[in-house]
Amino acid sequence: MKLRYSPTSPYVRKVAVAALETGLDGRIERIETDVWNPGTDIAEDNPLGKVPALTTDEGMVLCDSPTICDYLDSLHDGARLIPAEGPARWQALNLHALASGVMDAAVARVVEVRARPEDKRFEGWLERQKLKIARALDALDKQAAAGALDGPVNLGTITVGCALGYLDLRFAEDAWREGRPALEAWYQAFSQRPSMQATVPPG
Numbered sequence: 001m002k003l004r005y006s007p008t009s010p011y012v013r014k015v016a017v018a019a020l021e022t023g024l025d026g027r028i029e030r031i032e033t034d035v036w037n038p039g040t041d042i043a044e045d046n047p048l049g050k051v052p053a054l055t056t057d058e059g060m061v062l063c064d065s066p067t068i069c070d071y072l073d074s075l076h077d078g079a080r081l082i083p084a085e086g087p088a089r090w091q092a093l094n095l096h097a098l099a100s101g102v103m104d105a106a107v108a109r110v111v112e113v114r115a116r117p118e119d120k121r122f123e124g125w126l127e128r129q130k131l132k133i134a135r136a137l138d139a140l141d142k143q144a145a146a147g148a149l150d151g152p153v154n155l156g157t158i159t160v161g162c163a164l165g166y167l168d169l170r171f172a173e174d175a176w177r178e179g180r181p182a183l184e185a186w187y188q189a190f191s192q193r194p195s196m197q198a199t200v201p202p203g
């Protein structure tokens with residue numbers, strides 16, 4: 001398999017952690033890709049021009065990190081990252097949705113500031129993304145306090161871990177830990193997993 005990646009993308013990190021947790025990491029060749037370079041050929045694999053994109057051994061190109069993680073989950077015999085049924089499935093998928101929303105809002109903030117000329121920056125939009133992140137983190141803190149993030153690693157908890165790691169990378173000054181002790185304690189432990197340690201983004 002071949003994975004088009006960027007070293008700081010939280011979506012790519014999610015896939016990388018999933019690959020390590022499922023024992024599939026060694027089967028994936030990495031191709032670093034700068035999707036913002038005007039000369040990039042990423043669209044030849046992913047028409048949306050985004051990473052991650054995974055080419056399977058059969059030559060199919062999968063885009064969108066949840067699809068890629070679902071595919072990886074079909075290739076191993078261990079405990080599923082996406083539980084097949086029951087409350088565990090909906091809990092994992094809902095955590096994934098919430099944490100993906102945090103990633104989306106954080107990436108939108110980065111793009112607004114980096115890609116847009118300063119005089120065209122939309123402060124109301126930036127504020128809206130900040131609020132989304134703050135509300136989602138409050139919800140995650142409540143879930144962490146209730147023990148909903150405990151138990152076997154799954155796609156939801158991986159995505160929460162990668163979203164928080166991305167906030168540390170891009171928005172450390174926002175101090176997301178403040179007022180969210182349960183989420184902080186959960187992340188402190190989760191980020192020690194070898195899969196998380198092996199995928200810390202470059203500063």
Ligand SMILES: N[C@@H](CCC(=O)N[C@@H](CS)C(=O)NCC(=O)O)C(=O)O
Nearest residue numbers: 009011035049050051052064065066
């Ligand atoms: N929903 C996608 C989001 C992927 C995404 O937005 N990746 C960013 C890098 S962090 C990207 O490639 N952006 C380029 C663009 O939006 O043109 C996923 O989960 O894989």
